[in-house]
Amino acid sequence: MPLYMDVHHKVDGLTADAVHGAHQRDLEVQEKYGVRYERYWFDEASGKVFCLVHAPDAESAAAVHREAHGLVADEITEVHEGS
Template sequence: MPLFMDMHTIAGGVTIDDLAQAHAADLKVQGAHDVRYLRYWVNEEGGRVFCLVEAPSAEAANAVHRESHGLVADALFEVQEGL
C-alpha cells in the first residue's frame, strides 16, 4: 500500500490536544476508505501538522480528513520510508 505524508497549516496555531481529537475522528472513518493513519506530528506555535498515512491513493487519504473534520491537507506527498 502506498505511503503518504501530508502537511496542514492551521492559522493561529494548533494544540496537540486539538490534533489528538482530529486524529481520533480520522480513525473512526478511515476504514471506509481503505486508509490507515499511522502517526502525526505538530508544531503548535507555527500551526504546522504532518500526518503519515497508508492509503490506496492521495484522494482516499484526503477523503478521510474531509469527512472526519474538514481539515484537508495543503500538500500531500507519496513517500518511501528509509532507515
Template structure:
C-alpha cells in the same frame, strides 16, 4: 499500499489536544476508504501538522480528513520509509 506524508498549514497556536481529537476522528472513518493513518506530528508555533498515512491514493487520504473533521491537507507527498 503507498505511504504518504500530508502537511496542513493552519494558524499558529494549534494544539496537540486539537490534533489528537482530529486524529481520533480520522481513525473512526478511515476503514471505509482503506486508509490507515499511522502517526502525526505538530509544530504548534508554526501551525503545521504532518500526518503519515497508508492510502490507496492522496484523494482517499484527504477524503478521510474531509469526512472526519473537514481539515484537508494542503500538501500530500508520496514517501518511502527509511531507518
C-alpha cells in the same frame, strides 16, 4: 499500500488536544476509505501538522480528513521508508 505524508501548513487555533481529537476522528473514518493513518506530528507555534498515512491513493487520504473534521491537507506526497 502506498505511504503518504500530508502537510497542513497553518491550522488556526492549533493545540495538542485539537490535533489528538482530529486524529481520533480520522481513525474512526479511515476504514471506509481503505486508509490507515499511522502517526502525526505538529508544531503549535506555527500551526503546522504532518500526518503519515497508508492509503490506496492521495485522494482517499484526503477524503478521510474531509469527512472526519474538514481539515484537508495543503500537500500530500507519496514517500518511501528508508533503512
